[in-house]
Amino acid sequence: MVAAVPAFFAGCATDAHYVQTGDKEQVVSLGQINIQDYANAANAAVKELLESGALDKVANPPALLEISRIINNTSQQVDTDLLTKKISIALLQSGKAQTKITDSKATGYQQESQFMNDQKTTRMPDFTLSGKIIETVDRAGSTRRTTYSFQLSLNDPKQGVQVWEGEKEIGKQGTRSSVGF
Amino acid sequence: MKTPKLILLVLAGSALALTGCTTVNSVENAQKEGQRNMIADQRAITDASLNRKVSIVGVNTAMTPGGLLKVQVELENRTRSRQAFLYHFEWFDANGMQVNNILSANIPEQIEGKESKFIYCIAPNQNCRDFRVKFIEAD
Numbered sequence: 001m002v003a004a005v006p007a008f009f010a011g012c013a014t015d016a017h018y019v020q021t022g023d024k025e026q027v028v029s030l031g032q033i034n035i036q037d038y039a040n041a042a043n044a045a046v047k048e049l050l051e052s053g054a055l056d057k058v059a060n061p062p063a064l065l066e067i068s069r070i071i072n073n074t075s076q077q078v079d080t081d082l083l084t085k086k087i088s089i090a091l092l093q094s095g096k097a098q099t100k101i102t103d104s105k106a107t108g109y110q111q112e113s114q115f116m117n118d119q120k121t122t123r124m125p126d127f128t129l130s131g132k133i134i135e136t137v138d139r140a141g142s143t144r145r146t147t148y149s150f151q152l153s154l155n156d157p158k159q160g161v162q163v164w165e166g167e168k169e170i171g172k173q174g175t176r177s178s179v180g181f
Numbered sequence: 182m183k184t185p186k187l188i189l190l191v192l193a194g195s196a197l198a199l200t201g202c203t204t205v206n207s208v209e210n211a212q213k214e215g216q217r218n219m220i221a222d223q224r225a226i227t228d229a230s231l232n233r234k235v236s237i238v239g240v241n242t243a244m245t246p247g248g249l250l251k252v253q254v255e256l257e258n259r260t261r262s263r264q265a266f267l268y269h270f271e272w273f274d275a276n277g278m279q280v281n282n283i284l285s286a287n288i289p290e291q292i293e294g295k296e297s298k299f300i301y302c303i304a305p306n307q308n309c310r311d312f313r314v315k316f317i318e319a320d
Contacts, residue, residue: 020287023267
């Protein structure tokens, strides 16, 4: 009986342990974008983008892509790299696109190399990727529904047109945040 | 006096049970224009409970304009209530080696009672030849 009491309480506590992103134990926050939400949004965007074949329509493949601005229209502070980095890595792994360097040191070396080789032009990106994250909150009594819309556009700066657009909505509903899907 | 109470209890119970069930009606064109390239699949069922609820109807493949393998899996909810599950795709090259994929996380999905639904994925690169889809029942 005495031994059973601590065992009972030990069963209620959750010891710290490593978890995989997107596993069954994921924390689902009502008023916050969770890490698995970025993964799902990036997954949907890459799937649609690769399926569209938009990146294949360049003269010199792989396409050169520059990640542009992702506007955060949510109530929270968001590091948009959580979304864009996943997309740029997936596109690089696909062999369909390369991203333009953003590192200041690398840019400096590139400019130095262009100067030494008397190169007057820099390759313009074939596409830029821009987007917006929008939050919508609906309430009914104590129930709250938060929807995050991840909108992305692939822009062709040479033609001045958007060659692909995608949107992924992630909705969560409940009265409080919880663990589990 | 006991009988009306019992009837009320049964009615309340039935109402509760019915609210959990939402099934889907559907309509589609009988004369199909498109032809699905169905492939023979090999299944490993370790969660019989999930398989009883959400079953795999078939798998078909196609190529994207950019030469990437596209895999579509048709699922059917055999129950009358909504089911939630996670799935993820794994990809393999011509040597059977798993291809590294940044977007290999579990994707949450829901399927309504008696609904038929498709999930799909695009191979992460052109070297991918084979695939495996894993399904995990949500708690």
